[in-house]
């Protein structure tokens with residue numbers, strides 16, 4: 455089977471998380487992703503959060519599958535020469551350096567477009583144009599500036615960040631969509647273009663419903679928020695809503711059997727309107743089916759705390775998986791709170807390739823998250839991340855067409871550092 459992006463070459467000038475998640479997706483779809491790294495140093499994440507001394511960290515390996523690595527000093531004259539050759543050869547350049555860093559390397563859009571009019575230049579920055587455009591940004595900064603933190607957590611607690619990396623991986627996803635869209639546009643325009651994603655914008659895009667609620671506040675209280683039932687007045691900004699889920703389908707995280715000693719013995723329970731009657735029967739409140747205070751979604755809104763306390767009295771009698779089995783028989787939407795340990799051991803996720811075991815020459819076997827986007831005609835095989843500069847030689851020779859003498863000259867110039875001639879696996 456051919457890969458969807460077969461034939462597309464990506465000059466991957468990314469580091470840390472946001473950019474690498476994007477290029478990893480492109481690699482899974484079949485693009486040839488050539489990761490350019492600083493000689494002797496590489497992507498900083500190779501050495502961050504290391505669990506095994508002198509072995510590429512899981513932080514790096516889990517974000518850089520299916521790529522090739524070339525080491526190149528972009529500030530060395532010979533290195534610059536190689537870089538321009540790569541720019542002429544590749545279809546896409548992806549970068550997430552600090553604002554201005556690419557231009558300081560001499561790589562402006564104008565020059566890139568002149569050298570290769572078909573090239574797409576894709577960039578992640580923390581902020582778009584405006585007062586923070588020059589700022590360096592990491593995940594949690596984006597979560598805070600994009601509206602996620604002010605709307606996450608409990609009303610009476612401080613703003614919270616979430617474990618889902620919506621700033622980094624979320625922006626990488628947005629960027630990947632921008633790149634494939636620009637590739638499609640190129641099929642009829644014949645030209646590349648710039649694709650810019652700001653992490654603040656991506657987080658805000660994912661917080662769209664909270665900006666919806668901000669505007670609804672002008673017309674009255676947010677009745678689906680627990681705060682409404684508790685009689686606490688709303689302020690002038692969307693408040694934190696704890697674990698409420700909104701609309702006519704209120705939901706909460708409820709304790710299950712074993713919660714006293716298991717931090718994840720909980721279930722998410724949604725009181726979807728159409729299954730209200732079976733919910734009443736299951737929890738032993740058949741009278742609520744017809745009682746005007748409970749019978750309709752609107753009537754229930756002021757009583758959500760009471761209703762969920764009653765449902766929790768039932769969920770606490772069952773472990774989360776038993777509760778799932780019982781509730782699913784009636785199509786009651788609910789979900790177990792799964793720990794990372796439970797997810798890592800989930801057979802179904804292994805079967806679908808969402809969790810994959812990968813072998814690495816210095817690390818050995820480890821688990822990773824495979825491609826969550828499944829294409830029927832272009833399945834993704836997950837291969838290990840490259841060692842630093844592992845493919846320098848072969849990229850210079852096979853992709854860029856340098857002769858052995860030229861390669862020796864490049865190596866001698868210091869532009870690629872000490873080239874590793876690795877016998878992989």
Ligand code: CAO
Pocket residue numbers: 469470471472473490491492493498526527528529550551552553554555556558559578579580589590591592593622
């Ligand atoms: N050869 C020579 N120099 C290289 C090089 C190479 N192959 N690769 C990178 N460099 C240089 C850059 O040119 C830059 O030098 P100058 O500052 O002199 O121009 C330098 O390395 C540092 O780059 P940086 O500023 O991007 O890196 P940093 O570690 O200081 O900052 C980060 C990291 C992530 C805060 C910053 O890159 C950033 O804000 N990126 C945009 C937002 C983003 O993607 N954030 C997500 C990070 S994941 O949580």
